[in-house]
Amino acid sequence: MLWLVHLFSGFTAIGRLFDRERSNVRRYLQWTASPLGLILGKLFHAVLTTTALTAVVLGAFLLFLGWPQGIESPGKPGLLVLGAWLGGLSMTTTLVFVSAVASQVRSGSGALAAVLGLPLLLPQLILATRLTRGALADEPWTMLVEYPLFLGALGAGTATIACILFPYIWRA
Amino acid sequence: MKGGWNWFWKGGSILLLAYVIVRGFSTPLQPGLVSATPSQLTIAGQSVILTAVGQPFAETEDLPEAFEVVLRSGDQLIQTEVLEVSPHSVKISVNIPPSMPSRALDAYLFTPASGTLFLGNACFVEEAAKGDVPPAFIAGAPLPKAPELGFSFPYQPNIMESIRNLLWHVPMWFAMFFIMGLGFVASLAQLRTDSIQWDMRAEAAVKTGLVFGLLGLATGSLWARWTWGAWWVSDPQLNGALVTVLLYSGYLILRAAMGDDDRVGRLAAVYNVFAFVMLVILLMVLPRYTESLHPGKDGNPGFNSYDLDNSLRAVFYPAVIGWGALCYWMYTLRLRMNRCTHHLLSR
Numbered sequence A: 001m002l003w004l005v006h007l008f009s010g011f012t013a014i015g016r017l018f019d020r021e022r023s024n025v026r027r028y029l030q031w032t033a034s035p036l037g038l039i040l041g042k043l044f045h046a047v048l049t050t051t052a053l054t055a056v057v058l059g060a061f062l063l064f065l066g067w068p069q070g071i072e073s074p075g076k077p078g079l080l081v082l083g084a085w086l087g088g089l090s091m092t093t094t095l096v097f098v099s100a101v102a103s104q105v106r107s108g109s110g111a112l113a114a115v116l117g118l119p120l121l122l123p124q125l126i127l128a129t130r131l132t133r134g135a136l137a138d139e140p141w142t143m144l145v146e147y148p149l150f151l152g153a154l155g156a157g158t159a160t161i162a163c164i165l166f167p168y169i170w171r172a
Numbered sequence B: 001m002k003g004g005w006n007w008f009w010k011g012g013s014i015l016l017l018a019y020v021i022v023r024g025f026s027t028p029l030q031p032g033l034v035s036a037t038p039s040q041l042t043i044a045g046q047s048v049i050l051t052a053v054g055q056p057f058a059e060t061e062d063l064p065e066a067f068e069v070v071l072r073s074g075d076q077l078i079q080t081e082v083l084e085v086s087p088h089s090v091k092i093s094v095n096i097p098p099s100m101p102s103r104a105l106d107a108y109l110f111t112p113a114s115g116t117l118f119l120g121n122a123c124f125v126e127e128a129a130k131g132d133v134p135p136a137f138i139a140g141a142p143l144p145k146a147p148e149l150g151f152s153f154p155y156q157p158n159i160m161e162s163i164r165n166l167l168w169h170v171p172m173w174f175a176m177f178f179i180m181g182l183g184f185v186a187s188l189a190q191l192r193t194d195s196i197q198w199d200m201r202a203e204a205a206v207k208t209g210l211v212f213g214l215l216g217l218a219t220g221s222l223w224a225r226w227t228w229g230a231w232w233v234s235d236p237q238l239n240g241a242l243v244t245v246l247l248y249s250g251y252l253i254l255r256a257a258m259g260d261d262d263r264v265g266r267l268a269a270v271y272n273v274f275a276f277v278m279l280v281i282l283l284m285v286l287p288r289y290t291e292s293l294h295p296g297k298d299g300n301p302g303f304n305s306y307d308l309d310n311s312l313r314a315v316f317y318p319a320v321i322g323w324g325a326l327c328y329w330m331y332t333l334r335l336r337m338n339r340c341t342h343h344l345l346s347r
Helices: A002-029 A035-065 A077-102 A109-136 A146-170 B002-026 B160-193 B196-227 B236-258 B264-289 B310-346
Strands: B032-037 B046-053 B068-073 B076-086 B089-094 B104-111 B115-125
Touching: A035 A077, A035 A146, A077 A109, A077 A146, A077 B264, A109 A146, A109 B236, A109 B264, A146 B264, B002 B160, B002 B310, B032 B104, B046 B104, B046 B115, B068 B089, B068 B115, B160 B196, B160 B264, B160 B310, B196 B236, B196 B264, B196 B310, B236 B264
Parallel strands: B032 B115
Antiparallel strands: B032 B046, B046 B089, B068 B076, B068 B104, B076 B089, B104 B115
16 A cells, blocks of 8 residues: 555656646746636646556556555456546646746745645645545445545645636736 | 723733633533543452542542442443542442343442543453352432532543643634634735735734644644544644645745745735635545544534533633634734834835
């Protein structure tokens, strides 16, 4: 089970790196775009990245480690994929917002994004690991159904807030 | 007129808090049974000592005949003989009947002054005890009399004397929610007007709120050590609280990193709005729907008539108002400092 946690932390590290560099490049490239369009584009980009990353990480996980030892029951593979995807999604949307804020700071924006983003990722990481652990251990649906809902709601919520607030950051 | 009102609410908050501190620490706790020694009943006619905490349930000169201890196993009641009574304990002698529905025995202690005290799973019967001992059943327990306990805090198993922490821990978080909400409104106004006045309000609110958040974490940690046995447990409510405090620390880090950049006000306001939304989600929404040890979450109400009796309410509500007013007072001081700094720097 702990492997998943490690994989997830690596996963977020990749996501963060990716987004930070991209946001700086894009900021200068799309100088004339409308703020709402820009943030929507960034979020869409984050969704695509997350989907690809989820596929790669889960594929590598299953390929190299196989289905975890000591678990006889097949578990819930669909829920595992869904949990990994939604978890990654809510994390990357949060990171998009945080890196958007941090990119406005002139010096040390990268370190700032990490500092601001870390506490925000904590609850999502806990929810996601809890969900994927439950999916692997084949826990009943009634115990697990709230976790994907929460992850989805968190992701959608942060995306909405980012869309509302981003024009204020961008106006400067 | 305005000066008078200021004197009223500031003085009032000090008076309320003084009342809360004196009342909160001087009010006795109602007696409650905590242990039975030995808890393993092995022989017939064994003597057991039941110990209580809180205010004494007996005077030293009280006679043992006035007290009655009944052990319950399933729906069977087992009568015991009270040998000795001291202010905080009774010594009883138990005869175990041969047939028992359950091995665990609950203890009821009937006292003339303090009513009925209860200890769940007080004693356990070992197999060897079920010998040929004459049964000693009683038909029914004596009716508990309405006790005259005076002004005292309710006894809760496991929480015991630490129930006084309710007057500190909970108002800390209420005050933090209140002042962070104020900061949220200030940040919204800042985004609308782009005025430095609102930015200074938001910053003062976040700084004050952080103090109360840290105090809330500290008092909560103390409480967790006493009731759950650990300074910190990984629980949605606790983690949410920690993340919230870290999030608002991020607000200060962001301001510090921005330095005297012109856009600091707007960026900080954006971050603050986001942080408050996360606060509501993390502390008020998430923990209610996931499993949690914390009272008031996971579907079980924290403050109902069962937990919070009238004596506790009489101190708890003043505590909430007092801490809230003190928090607002601290916020006004911080705001005045911000304004002075701004005035001096812009001159």
